[in-house]
Amino acid sequence: MIRYLVLYWTFFKQRIKVLMEYRVNFLIGASSTLFVQAASILSIWVVMRQVPTLNGWAMAEIWLVYGLLMLSKSINHMFADNLWTLGWDYVRTGNFDRLLVRPIDPxxxxxxxxFCHDGIGHFVTGLILVVVSLVQLNVVVTPLKVIYMIITVVSGGAIFIALNLITGVSGFWVMDSTPVIRVVFEMHEFAKFPLSIYPKAISAVLTFLIPYGLASFYPASYVLGRDVPPTLALATPVVAALLVFISYRVWLFGLRHYSSTGS
Amino acid sequence: MAVLRRTARAYGAMMAMVPKLFMAYQIWVWMQFIVQIISLVILVSFWSAVYAGESSLSGLTLAQTLNYIILAQIFAPSTDTNMVFELGYMVRSGQIGMRLIQPLDLQLALYVQKVSEIALAFVFNLPLALIGWLLFRYHVPADPLVWLAFLVSLLIGNALLFCFDWILACASFYSTEVWGMGMLRYGVALFFSGALVPLAMMPGWLRTISTILPFSQALYTPVSLLSGITPLSGMPRIWLAQLAALVALGALSRFTFSRAVRQVTVQGG
Incomplete structure (x- = not known):
């Protein structure tokens, strides 16, 4: 474990050196997702300032749902963004062979x-939204709530990564797995808002099948003391662990079917 | 005449290449379709919840807003010129060298290609339009004059946005890396084009910024006519404003490119 942490730090330092070759672009890149999120947030603000609630959810409460999701998403974006490139940048080019001949887990x-610095913007957006929401709603922040939110965010990040890994493994067969990943990944857009605004079928899918709701709606409801089944509000780490296990098995299955370009 | 025919053939070939390129990646087309449906369901659910206790917001009813939002989703490709990334990667990879020695005007060639791409994106959005209609029964005008006015406004709006993006893309000659700039442009365009919220709902100061920036000209202006927010009688004034912006941005984009291209360095080898 420690060996892998040291290795990750070495990889990370090299990546930062590469990024620092274009310093201005690094800064713009790191803040770029901030601008994309600002567009969505500004749109919600423009609408919500005219109505008291969205299906019973005040604007500040929606910021908590949105913010928790952004924090989870940022973990995936910063540390697992390379899954998107597995098909076209590693399998198709034969670059994946390079990973297989080294004495570490591929x-x-x-x-x-x-390391994808674009995710920093998501992290900052999420953090600002969560803090603003908690302050505006006068939520009593106990150490237990802080620990709960940290565990939820990390678990949410693991859910994002596991789902991207399950779909990304298709790259071993179809060479470009981006469209497959994106179709499932885009479902997270639903979870930016309270699931109660959607038809029941969509809500069920986002709870049990593609459980992005466990990274946003249920934890936010729990923190705000809303009526939500505690089993679902506390299920995020368990579901995340299960999905990580399944996704790793799927990865191993894909790995066994990898055939090199041979050139 | 022969020169004109030859020119038309050259640019026509560039336009014809686009559908072939799209069809080579069919899985991407399907992905785009599913992503758009997801987007549509989210937007409709969101707006329905917003209007749950309101009969109108900023003078727009739920039906008018949904009409606008669905049509904006269908015609949203009009704001995707993608020029910042494309020209940027050409400069970075050195492909720009090959493009500059071709006996074609690079800006015009890429514009023709973009128009073809956008037209094709509209065609690919037809299933979305059909599903949107089946699910949400939005209205489109029956008057062919409204459609004609819409098309004129869309074409001018897209052309002036292309010129604006061309100016932004010229920054790549100096920076050689454009990812951040491209994402910034995407975020700003997403909001100020009116793709997510009709401009009519924005507070005055945001509406002013939206009007000054060119993004809304390629989406909100034409789609608001199609969805009945802007009356047909208001179009001549809008066209004039669009044309004036097109001439100014067109001239500025030519000037910027002529200066920026002097910075280009293509590595040999």
Whole structure:
């Protein structure tokens, strides 16, 4: 474990050196997602300032749902963004062979190969929204609530990564797995808002099948003391662990079917 | 005449290349379709919840807003010129060298290509339009004059946005890396084009910024006519404003490119 942490730090330092070759672009890149999120947040603000609630949720409460999701998303974006490139940048080009001949876990190598600084913008957005929401709503922040939110965010990040890994493994067969990943990944957009605004079927999918709701709506409801099944509000780490296990098995299955370009 | 025919053939070939390129990546087309449906369901659910206790907001009813939002989703490709990334990667990879020695005007060639891409994106959005209609029964005008006015406004709006993006893309000659700039442009355009919220709902100061920036000209202005927010009688004044912006941005984009291209360095090898 410690060996892998040291290795990750080495990879990370190299990546930062590469990024620092274009310093201005690094800064713009790191803040770029901030602008994209600002567009969505500004849109919600423009609408919500005219109505008291969205299906019983005040604007500040929506910021908590949105913010928790952004924090989870940022973990995936910063530390596992390379899963998107597995098909076209590693399998198709034969670059994946490079990962297989080294004495470390190829999945770890793939993830450590590229820290994605664009995710910093998501992290900052999420953090600002969560803090603003808690302050505006006068939520009593106990150490237990802080620990709960940290565990939820980390688990939410693991859910994002696990789902991207399950879909990304298709890259071993279809060469470009981006469309497959994106179709499932885009479902997280639903979870930016309270699931109660959607038809029941969509809400069920986001709770049990593609459980992005466990990274936003249920934890936010729990923190705000809303009526939500505690089993669901506390299920995030368990579901995340289960999904990580399944996704790793799927990865191993894909790995066994990998055939090199041979050139 | 022969020169004109030859020119038309050259640019026509560039336009014809676009559908072939799209069809080579069919899985991407399907992905885009599913992502758009997801987007549509989210937007409709969101707006329905917003209007749950309101009969109108900023003078717009739920039906008018949904009409606008669905049509804006269908015609949203009009704001995606993607020029910042494309020209940027050409400069970075050195492909720009090959493009500059071709006997074509690079800006015009890429504009023609973009128009073709956008037209094709509209065609690919037809299933979305059909599903949107089946699910949400939005209205489109029956008057062909409204459609004609819409098309004129869309074409001018897209052309002036292309010129604006061309100016932004010229920054790549100096920075050689454009990812951040491209994402920034995407975020600003997403909000100020009116793709997420009709401009009519924005507070005065935001509406002023939206009007000054060119993004809304390629989406909100034409789609608001199609969805009945802007009356047909208001179009001549809007066209004039769009044309004036097109001439100014067109001239500025030519000037900027002529200066920026002097910075280009293509590595040999």
């Amino acid at each position: 999945l770890f190598h793939l993830l450590a190969d590229r």
